[in-house]
Amino acid sequence: MGKARKIKPSKKGSNLPLDEQIANDSYAKKKNRVKIRLRQDDDEKFVDSKLSEKILHQARKQQVELEDEIGSSSGIKEILTNQLIDKDDNSDDDALPEATAGDVYEAIEVNEEDEKALELFMNKNPTPRLTLADIIREKITEKHTELQSQFSDNGSVQLSDIDPRVKAMYEGVRQVLSKYRSGKIPKAFKIIPKLKNWEQILYITEPSTWSAATMYMATRIFASNLKDKMAQRFFNLVLLPRVQDDIAEYKRLNFHLFQALKKALFKPGAFMKGILLPLCESGRCTLREAIIIGSVISQNSIPMLHSAAAILKLAEMDYTGANSIFLRILFDKKYALPYRVIDAVVFHFLRFEKDKRELPVLWHQSLLTFVQRYKSDISSEQKESLLKLIRSQSHSKITPEIRRELQNAKCRDLECEQPAVDMDE
Incomplete structure (x- = not known):
């Protein structure tokens, strides 16, 4: 058992009687230290009620003026031109530096001997690559043929054209999309996936002239708003040709386009049917294209059923060197x-x-x-x-x-x- 603690006598007031010393030691005494509290109200400045009312009044006034501008067709065109078009028309398509693309996939060094070896297994008569413009022309031709077969008088029936005002608006959107770098995308473009004739409206915007940043934003919008079959058509007719052209021209893939491929994987079935399988079935998939697109597949999670179906199709189709690359990547996922x-x-x-x-x-x-x-x-x-x-x-x-x-x-x-x-x- 520990020793009892000794009570030290207080030095202060030792000349006092014993009963007063005991009484003084029993209670805590108030110290003479003075606490100084700094008031922060003097340092902080707030906006008073009168100034707040003035700010709100000016904000409402600007909002009314903006709504009046948007109400007219000239106002729409002016806003699209002045606010959403990047002022630097001569800037590069990449909003991010080139080094960023290197962080996503490794630098690709293609050996000439490997390319020659793969060319032996490529299809000598590949199927022609279809674009959105080709599909629209085919649809218009089919519609004309159908109407001509139903009515003897060709002049009595005419195709219902798009409203000129709608066409003019999306022509203005086309100018925005060709120079878009970052920020908000036009609302008129966001509603395209909800339209029945979305392919025709999309054709007006000319996807071949879109910037790389626009292609990324468009893939986000269409992948999240379209069903699998429609998203598959967008991936196959718009995204895939753009990716192939970019790789063929620059020997690498733009960072925004690489991110667009990753966003396309949010619909794995549409990605496999719209990008991977058509690329291999064409018989002209290059080694560089297979490595870059394969890196997208390897870095992202894909459900087993979609991957199993893709492996089955790749194994059954005619062999090209690209098939081996994609098969090896899918095998490494250990499904x-x-x-x-x-x-x-x-x-x-x-x-x-x-x-x-x-x-x-x-x-x-x-x-x-x-x-x-x-x-x-x-x-x-x-x-x-x-x-x-x-x-x-x-x-x-x-x-x-x-x-x-x-x-x-x-x-x-x-x-x-x-x-x-x-x-x-």
Whole structure:
């Protein structure tokens, strides 16, 4: 048990009687320190009520004047021209510095030998690439043909054209979109996805003249407001041609266009059907395009069903070097794929057993990634077939790794087998 604490006698007033000293030590005394509190009211200045009323009055007055301006057609055109058009017409399309694009995907160095090897597997007669303008022309031609077949008198029926006032307004919007860098987008453009003839209205704005920042904002708007089928058409007819043209011209992709591809993945089904699969089906996807678009897929999460459907389609279509890049990227996501997709991928590789062409390194890399990720999902027969395949299609550095993975694989049919039960016991 600890010692009792001694009470020290107070030095102050030690000459006092004992009873007064005890009384003084029992109660706390008030110190002579003076606390100084600084008032902050003097430093802070507030707007008085009279000045507030003047500010609100001027704000209401400006709002009324602005509404009067917007009420007239000339006011709309003036506002679109003065407030939303960037004053620096000669500025570059990139609102962000070029170094920003390097933070998104790695610098691409394409080897000429690799490009020549991929050209052997490209389609010599690719399907022509359709744009929004081509689709609109086809629709107008079909409409004319339909009306002419229904009525004998061609002059009695005319196509319902767009209201001239609407057309003039969207022509003004077109000028804004061609020079847009940042800030608010015209409200007339935001309502396009809600229109029935949105393709015709979009055609008036000439998407080929849009700035890169406009394409990013448009992808955000259309991806969030259109259904999957309509968003797929926008991605395929507007976004994909712009991405391909930008890569072909500058050997890299504008940062805003890269961000637009990422926004397009918010509708993964439309992205796969509108960008990835048409790009590979065209047979003219370059190595640079595959790497850049593949980096978008690798950096973002995609639902398994959409990825599985894309893998199935890529495995069944005619082979190009780009197929191997996209397959390898999707394999690296380590999905739990259905056996139907696994079987389609195995047959995809087995098709090249008797191919006399020298397969590119990308093909061997995709096969290695597949056996690393899904060696336990293949059957024993497929395992033997793949081992036979790599005897005819081999690579000095990659094939030994593929063989080692296959030899150590526990196939799906062997894992499902139950040990035999001895009935004599």
